[in-house]
Amino acid sequence: SEPINVGDYLLARLEQLKVTKMFGVPGDFNLGFLDLVEDHPSIDWVGNCNELNAAYAADGYARVKEHSIGVVLTTFGVGELSAINGIAGAFSEMVPVLHIAGVPSISQQKTKPMLHHTLGDGRYDAYIKAAENFSISTAILTDKATAATEIDRVLTDCITRARPVYLTLPTNLVYEKISSERLKIPLSRLPPPNDPDTESFVLDEVVKLVKDAADDVVILVDACAIRHDVRAEVNELITKTGYPVFSAPMGKTAVSENYERYGGIYVGSISHPDIKEQVESAKLILSIGCLKSDFNTGNFTYSIPTARTVELHSDHTKVQFAAYQGIGMKELLPLLTARLERSAASNVTIPDFSAAVPNEADDVISQAWFWPKMGTFFKPKDVIIAETGTSSFGILDIPLPEGSVFVSQILWGSIGWTIGSTLGAAFAAQDVGLNRTILFIGDGSLQLTVQELSSMLRHKLKPIIFVLNNSGYTIERFLHGKHRKYNDIANWKWTSLLSVLGDQDGTLSKSYTVNNKEELSALLQDATFAKADKIQLVEVMMPMHDAPRALVQQAELSGKTNAYVAI
Amino acid sequence: SEPINVGDYLLARLEQLKVTKMFGVPGDFNLGFLDLVEDHPSIDWVGNCNELNAAYAADGYARVKEHSIGVVLTTFGVGELSAINGIAGAFSEMVPVLHIAGVPSISQQKTKPMLHHTLGDGRYDAYIKAAENFSISTAILTDKATAATEIDRVLTDCITRARPVYLTLPTNLVYEKISSERLKIPLSRLPPPNDPDTESFVLDEVVKLVKDAADDVVILVDACAIRHDVRAEVNELITKTGYPVFSAPMGKTAVSENYERYGGIYVGSISHPDIKEQVESAKLILSIGCLKSDFNTGNFTYSIPTARTVELHSDHTKVQFAAYQGIGMKELLPLLTARLERSAASNVTIPDFSAAVPNEADDVISQAWFWPKMGTFFKPKDVIIAETGTSSFGILDIPLPEGSVFVSQILWGSIGWTIGSTLGAAFAAQDVGLNRTILFIGDGSLQLTVQELSSMLRHKLKPIIFVLNNSGYTIERFLHGKHRKYNDIANWKWTSLLSVLGDQDGTLSKSYTVNNKEELSALLQDATFAKADKIQLVEVMMPMHDAPRALVQQAELSGKTNAYVAI
Ligand SMILES: Cc1ncc(C[n+]2csc(CCOP(=O)(O)OP(=O)(O)O)c2C)c(N)n1
Ligand SMILES: Cc1ncc(C[n+]2csc(CCOP(=O)(O)OP(=O)(O)O)c2C)c(N)n1
Numbered sequence A, B: 001s002e003p004i005n006v007g008d009y010l011l012a013r014l015e016q017l018k019v020t021k022m023f024g025v026p027g028d029f030n031l032g033f034l035d036l037v038e039d040h041p042s043i044d045w046v047g048n049c050n051e052l053n054a055a056y057a058a059d060g061y062a063r064v065k066e067h068s069i070g071v072v073l074t075t076f077g078v079g080e081l082s083a084i085n086g087i088a089g090a091f092s093e094m095v096p097v098l099h100i101a102g103v104p105s106i107s108q109q110k111t112k113p114m115l116h117h118t119l120g121d122g123r124y125d126a127y128i129k130a131a132e133n134f135s136i137s138t139a140i141l142t143d144k145a146t147a148a149t150e151i152d153r154v155l156t157d158c159i160t161r162a163r164p165v166y167l168t169l170p171t172n173l174v175y176e177k178i179s180s181e182r183l184k185i186p187l188s189r190l191p192p193p194n195d196p197d198t199e200s201f202v203l204d205e206v207v208k209l210v211k212d213a214a215d216d217v218v219i220l221v222d223a224c225a226i227r228h229d230v231r232a233e234v235n236e237l238i239t240k241t242g243y244p245v246f247s248a249p250m251g252k253t254a255v256s257e258n259y260e261r262y263g264g265i266y267v268g269s270i271s272h273p274d275i276k277e278q279v280e281s282a283k284l285i286l287s288i289g290c291l292k293s294d295f296n297t298g299n300f301t302y303s304i305p306t307a308r309t310v311e312l313h314s315d316h317t318k319v320q321f322a323a324y325q326g327i328g329m330k331e332l333l334p335l336l337t338a339r340l341e342r343s344a345a346s347n348v349t350i351p352d353f354s355a356a357v358p359n360e361a362d363d364v365i366s367q368a369w370f371w372p373k374m375g376t377f378f379k380p381k382d383v384i385i386a387e388t389g390t391s392s393f394g395i396l397d398i399p400l401p402e403g404s405v406f407v408s409q410i411l412w413g414s415i416g417w418t419i420g421s422t423l424g425a426a427f428a429a430q431d432v433g434l435n436r437t438i439l440f441i442g443d444g445s446l447q448l449t450v451q452e453l454s455s456m457l458r459h460k461l462k463p464i465i466f467v468l469n470n471s472g473y474t475i476e477r478f479l480h481g482k483h484r485k486y487n488d489i490a491n492w493k494w495t496s497l498l499s500v501l502g503d504q505d506g507t508l509s510k511s512y513t514v515n516n517k518e519e520l521s522a523l524l525q526d527a528t529f530a531k532a533d534k535i536q537l538v539e540v541m542m543p544m545h546d547a548p549r550a551l552v553q554q555a556e557l558s559g560k561t562n563a564y565v566a567i
């Protein structure tokens, strides 16, 4: 086979993983590689405004484009460190992202001159040390002889473990020639196989518990069902058995929210009372891919005894109190489904998961009215993104349509993340044939990363962006400092942002302010608006001290456990 | 003495260090402490748009407010990691910045629940490990008994070593009561004293070399003269001896550029030929606080033999080939000055450091014309800030007026940094009685951190911001990829930014576009403009493929040493 240079080898692997976009910012330690990217037939360079936004975009891309990965390219020191919070978020939330840092040549790494972007003290390994904390695996390329195996190793870790990996690409190595032989074998995304004896023992145990529960079984689906790629397997399990299904906030849309046996979101004591009742009273809970973080569990208020729980994870299984390391759900689920039958209780009713638009006397856009109203606007296959803040809580109670994809960052919760991730998600939505990309973001959060709206315009993406203008950090006001100045922000001309950030002649975008229920209702009914054939921004005027039900309750719970000393 | 709570102890120390502003972003792990900050009589909370910008601002504040420090407050994980590149820059460039991260309570740190902003795997120390790479010292507060000594320890390191320090402040510790006794003794900013025997030996050696050189001595002043606080000592040395003085780019304005014996910027082979000649032919070079990074030395092209060099540093001295550890310049300089006499050669002429505005046939704003023209606009005590790019190279050849302060990031070179640092610098300029704050930034760089313009407006600061609109990353084009798309950026409506980002009614700001020499000249002559009594932004239209002399030469040199493979 033809020799290939290291840079192109890397790109060939990314192409095999169906990567079509690379995010990042140029810098003089990655320009040589960028020539290859720009010339690549199927991978496009998306120049971002800054590196944090680029990392966020790679994360959003990877979430929506399942079976692929997100890629971000930065430059030595200044660029890679700017991206690190985005990478840490992908680590925390288990998103497969490759971070490529363009670094000085191998000889410079040995002689350690005081180059720009260094710490001035010769510590060329400091950025690597920082990155290691937030990567499941790192490859420090130092030699063309091992470059291909190193690239393959981290990419395999990235796709099988669904977490970020970090790769340094020295300027001089990009054009070194290596064998392309390995490219003939695609990288495997299969997790390590389960041990057959343990697996069959576990299977018997679970089946026995199911039998004992006499069909009083509930399935709870969470984040890792999405991240570790078992949505299809879960679907077969639930449709065959007919058990009631619920999901945790991070698992929202893992299972279709229109599915007749789907009951809505379980989030401990914050759940709607009938959901809480049905989940917590079941004799057995089959929990798939759970991730028990504070905001994903109503501040750790699950009231489900371990004795009534089976937990399926990507790399282990828990049956009541027993843990079985190495028994992963990807293989276990189909075997379990095969052993189970249609539940006798499959016609027992399930709380209807719906959200009626309330009749309110005034015309103010309240949180209680806004979210159900938005529920009427969504269409099948929409990508729906909610920023940390009132948005990520408000959307939970709203059923999303068939085939839609919900994207949020409930564990990591870095505000501003959605602007980058919407960029990435909108690209991915194009690739995989999804419908509109719709973002809900607070005025406070938008200020962190606003410039990336510019990249959406530049690449002719067409998300609908609802900016909740409630005069500052409302979520914080509910946690602490209700009337504090530190929770205020500057008010911007939100509806001029798109025109200033790139829509020079006003043809690419449209912006709106809605001051009351009537205006929002009218806009949502407007067919041109709903078609989303240009990028649109809607400033939604909302009261400063209003929050969705779930946030109010969460804030009360955090107040109890966290040591905020109020004065 | 009265007991004091830990949060107020920290603020009392900052007040003693003359800190008047704290930068950062609220988050639920720092809100309790923020109550104290907001209520503090002399320290103001500057809520930033995002944490990277906040860190940049703290850096800019510390640079201009000598003898104080910059302070940035962030929240656990998401906030602190967003700031890390700003902190690393302060480390690299030796700027005293305190980074306070609000973190979970001490009991949560022990039980390690899966809180939001965690990595989901219980590694509560990961952010500390990352921070350690970029701090000279860290204090992980875990106990009220040691809180005061820990705070004092890192603050002392910060002020004596002029580098960032990192402090974690657990939510529950903020209001714990401790003794305020220690506050009676202010923290010492004196470096460790020199050993007297070594010092007097070194002094004799240096004086001997000076005598041998028969007054053919040149003084070269660099970054560390500013950072390690010896400007006054240097001034006495140069005025007493009358030796010709030059500075490196990072030392620009350490010595007044109007001083009659000042000859301009020495930067290796990129220097103006007569500067190069005079520096390199001297029999002895007294180099004070040098920092030999690539961009600060014309890509390592100093042509000064070690045998003819004496190097004075903050913590060591080098006399020809001999190094004397622990002999710092703060104490050594006055002793040296006392031993030297007025140079017999003190009337030998020095190349005149001036920059005439060239006569060019066309009306295009060329780099060659722009910088000398701007030179005519500066006034004494202006703070002049240049972003990495054509700006940081263009400004070098322009003499800056008496008492002015030059701010740039020549070693770290993280673009976007100047928007944050201008915010901090403008606050500091108010505190220390400096004049206008004037920023030069490229269109590409502004995109990284643009939102912080909003904070300038919110706090009624009045910088003048020149945005060099040359359609993208011109500096990069000179390094690699002259016609590559990855060096293009979206064009914004630059002159609408201020009105969109907070100047709602148009009274706080003014923006201009200058398309040609005539328009710029007219604007610079306008007295209202020059008075700078509101924030002003000037979009300067410049050719895409034009760069200042020094950048052209630097690019040629980097091209020779760096392994960019052009294709
Ligand atoms: C990077 C980062 N900085 C700070 C925070 C702390 N924080 C969490 S939510 C929030 C306020 C969000 O305000 P906004 O976006 O306006 O939302 P809403 O008003 O709808 O609650 C802040 C500051 C964070 N989560 N991430
Ligand atoms: C955080 C960061 N990302 C990327 C770079 C690489 N970089 C250095 S200069 C530059 C372009 C600057 O362009 P602009 O601000 O327009 O300056 P000019 O056109 O005047 O040279 C880039 C991308 C960097 N130095 N820092």
Ligand SMILES: [Mg+2]
Binding pocket: A442, A443, A444, A445, A468, A469, A470, A471, A472, A473, A474
């Ligand atoms: Mg808000």
Ligand SMILES: [Mg+2]
Binding pocket: B442, B443, B444, B445, B468, B469, B470, B471, B472, B473, B474
């Ligand atoms: Mg430019």
